[in-house]
Amino acid sequence: MLKRSREKRTKELPALQNAIEGQVVTRLPPEPSGYPHIGHAYAGYINWFYARKYKGHLILRFEDTNPRNVQSEYYEAFKKGYRWMEIDWDEELNVSDDMPYFYDHAKQLLGRGDVYFCACPAEEISENRRKGRVCPHRQSNKENNQQIWDDIIDGKYEEGQIVCRLRIDMSHSNAVMRDPNIFRIIDYSHPIQGDRYRLWPTYDFANALEDYRNQISHVLRSNEFASRGELQAYIRDLFGYPQPVIQEWSRFSLEGSPVSKRKIRPLIESKKISGWDDIRLPTLSGLRRRGIIPEAIREMTREVGLSVAQPIVDWSLLLGINRKLVDAIANRYYCVTEPILVEISDGKQFSAEIPYHPDFSDRGARQITIKDHVHIDGQDAKQLSKGDIFRLKHAFNLQVEKKTAKSIKCVFAGDVLEQAELKIQWVTSDSIPVQLFVPDVLFIKDKFNPKSLQIIEGFGERTLMVLKSGTIVQLERKGFGYVERDGEKVKINLTE
RNA sequence: GCCCUGAUAGUGUAGCCAGGUCAAUCAUCAUGGGCUUUCGCCCCGUGGACCCGGGUUCGAAUCCCGGUCAGGGCACCA
Known part of the structure; x- marks a missing residue:
C-alpha cells in the first residue's frame, strides 16, 4: 500500500561523541x-536509544537518597512508565543501596581534611555562598571531624543542626563550587533502607560517585544540571576517577502543561482535575489515557532532538504525529451527539455492512440493521432542509420530507452511491450512551483554563460495547x- | 546581585565549531487542489524565519564586540 510512506521522513538522533x-x-x-x-519519557528514550544504538548497557537507577521525598509506590510507577514507552533496561539498582560506598568515600575525605562540618543555619549558608563569604566552621581541624561524623551517626546531633561540607573555594565564580554541602541529617524512614541511616549524601555527591561506580560512559541529561557538572567532576577528581562524556539538552515542555508537582497537586486537591492520570496532564498515564501512543512520543523526541534552546512544544506537534500513527491502528465507529430522530416513512428493513477500517478490509465489518428510524448528529441535521438528499453512510440515501426541531421525516431515495452527496454517520435505536471527554490545554498564560475539559453526551453504535478499555478508536468525523469502560458505560477520551 | 546557557517561519528543528554551494532543512501548522462512502489517512502545490546594533571580511545565519529578551544555577531537592 503506497499510502503509508511515513518511515522515510522520520528524523534520527545524531551520533554520540566518543561512543565506541x-x-x-x-x-x-x-x-x-x-x-x-x-x-522522563523524553530523557529515557534518549538514554535508551544510545545504549541500544551502540550495543551498550542501560541502567535503571533509582535516585532515592532523600528519604523524605521517596515513596515505594513510585519505584513501580517508573518501571511501568518506562515499560509502556518500550524502554527496556539491562540492570536495575537503587542508589540508597550504596550508602556504605558513600560513607567510605566520605571517611577518606574526612581523613584528608577535605571536608568540614558547618553549624550555620541554612539561610546563613545560603547567604554566605551568594556573597562568597567564609564562615568560622571552615577552620576546624580534621581530628574533630572524625569525631563529629561518628557523633552524628550516634544521634548526638539533630536534623538541621549540622552539615558536612566540601572545602573548595568560597569565592569560586560558579556558586555551586562554594563549599557545597555533601551530607546532611534526615531523620525519616526510607522505603527500602528503613531507619538504618540518618546521614544522607546530597545529590551531587551521590550522583558523581554513583556514575563512576556504575561505569557510566555517557551522562545524557537535561541542562538544569549544567552548573553542577563542574562539582560532580571535581568530586570524581578527588578520588582520581575518570570522567564520563556529558551531553545535555534543554528541559522541554508542552505548551500549557506543567509537569511540576507544585502546580499539579493543587489542581488535584481542589478537584479541578481528576488525578495524576487526568487526560489533560503530560504524565505518562495521562497521555496514555488521552490516546497518545509511545511511538508518537518517541518520534516527537527525535524531532525535538538534543537542542539546547528552550523548547515549548505545541501540542499540535505531538498530536499531529500521533494522529498519523494511530490512523492505521484505530478502527472506525459511529457516534452522534445532540441526536436528532430520522423517521423513514417507507422504511423497509435494511442491513448495513460497515467496514472497521477503510484501508484494511481484512479487519472485516459489522452488520447493523436499520428498521424505520435512526438518529443522526444534531450538527449534521442543521445542514439539512426539505428536499435535500443525503446518505446514511454505508447504507442508503434519504430525502428530507419534513423537518422539525426534534426530528426529520425522510423518504427512501435509493441506494446508489453518489460521489457528491452528504454522507453522514448514524446510529440505530439500540445505540448505547457514550460519554466523550474532550481535553484542551490546562493552563493559559499560567492560569488554569476552566474550559480545559468538555464532557459531551453522545450515542454510539452498540458495537462499542465489546471494546476493552485501552482500545484506540476513531469516531468518524x-x-x-x-x-474506557466503566461497568456498562462507555467513556471515550478524545485525543484532541 | 552574581554565574552559566540560549535566541532561525505560529510552534519545534537542521545549518553555526571548520564564512561562499543558504533566494536557509525537515516536521508540525495554515491554505489551495487531488484521492476517499469520514471533516481522518494518503498524494501534489503554496505560505511563513536567521533577536537588535556595530565590527571583521570580496563575502556573515555562521566569526568578534555591545545590547535586549528568555531559561537554568547560586537548596540541609533531585
Whole structure:
C-alpha cells in the first residue's frame, strides 16, 4: 500500500561523541518521588536509544537518597512508565543501596581534611555562598571531624543542626563550587533502607560517585544540571576517577502543561482535575489515557532532538504525529451527539455492512440493521432542509420530507452511491450512551483554563460495547479516542 | 546581585565549531487542489524565519564586540 510512506521522513538522533560500540553505558535516573511524565519519557528514550544504538548497557537507577521525598509506590510507577514507552533496561539498582560506598568515600575525605562540618543555619549558608563569604566552621581541624561524623551517626546531633561540607573555594565564580554541602541529617524512614541511616549524601555527591561506580560512559541529561557538572567532576577528581562524556539538552515542555508537582497537586486537591492520570496532564498515564501512543512520543523526541534552546512544544506537534500513527491502528465507529430522530416513512428493513477500517478490509465489518428510524448528529441535521438528499453512510440515501426541531421525516431515495452527496454517520435505536471527554490545554498564560475539559453526551453504535478499555478508536468525523469502560458505560477520551 | 546557557517561519528543528554551494532543512501548522462512502489517512502545490546594533571580511545565519529578551544555577531537592 503506497499510502503509508511515513518511515522515510522520520528524523534520527545524531551520533554520540566518543561512543565506541559495546562500551556505551547510559542510565535512567528517576527519583521515585512522583509519577513519570513526558520529560522522563523524553530523557529515557534518549538514554535508551544510545545504549541500544551502540550495543551498550542501560541502567535503571533509582535516585532515592532523600528519604523524605521517596515513596515505594513510585519505584513501580517508573518501571511501568518506562515499560509502556518500550524502554527496556539491562540492570536495575537503587542508589540508597550504596550508602556504605558513600560513607567510605566520605571517611577518606574526612581523613584528608577535605571536608568540614558547618553549624550555620541554612539561610546563613545560603547567604554566605551568594556573597562568597567564609564562615568560622571552615577552620576546624580534621581530628574533630572524625569525631563529629561518628557523633552524628550516634544521634548526638539533630536534623538541621549540622552539615558536612566540601572545602573548595568560597569565592569560586560558579556558586555551586562554594563549599557545597555533601551530607546532611534526615531523620525519616526510607522505603527500602528503613531507619538504618540518618546521614544522607546530597545529590551531587551521590550522583558523581554513583556514575563512576556504575561505569557510566555517557551522562545524557537535561541542562538544569549544567552548573553542577563542574562539582560532580571535581568530586570524581578527588578520588582520581575518570570522567564520563556529558551531553545535555534543554528541559522541554508542552505548551500549557506543567509537569511540576507544585502546580499539579493543587489542581488535584481542589478537584479541578481528576488525578495524576487526568487526560489533560503530560504524565505518562495521562497521555496514555488521552490516546497518545509511545511511538508518537518517541518520534516527537527525535524531532525535538538534543537542542539546547528552550523548547515549548505545541501540542499540535505531538498530536499531529500521533494522529498519523494511530490512523492505521484505530478502527472506525459511529457516534452522534445532540441526536436528532430520522423517521423513514417507507422504511423497509435494511442491513448495513460497515467496514472497521477503510484501508484494511481484512479487519472485516459489522452488520447493523436499520428498521424505520435512526438518529443522526444534531450538527449534521442543521445542514439539512426539505428536499435535500443525503446518505446514511454505508447504507442508503434519504430525502428530507419534513423537518422539525426534534426530528426529520425522510423518504427512501435509493441506494446508489453518489460521489457528491452528504454522507453522514448514524446510529440505530439500540445505540448505547457514550460519554466523550474532550481535553484542551490546562493552563493559559499560567492560569488554569476552566474550559480545559468538555464532557459531551453522545450515542454510539452498540458495537462499542465489546471494546476493552485501552482500545484506540476513531469516531468518524469526531476524532481519535481512547476507550474506557466503566461497568456498562462507555467513556471515550478524545485525543484532541 | 552574581554565574552559566540560549535566541532561525505560529510552534519545534537542521545549518553555526571548520564564512561562499543558504533566494536557509525537515516536521508540525495554515491554505489551495487531488484521492476517499469520514471533516481522518494518503498524494501534489503554496505560505511563513536567521533577536537588535556595530565590527571583521570580496563575502556573515555562521566569526568578534555591545545590547535586549528568555531559561537554568547560586537548596540541609533531585
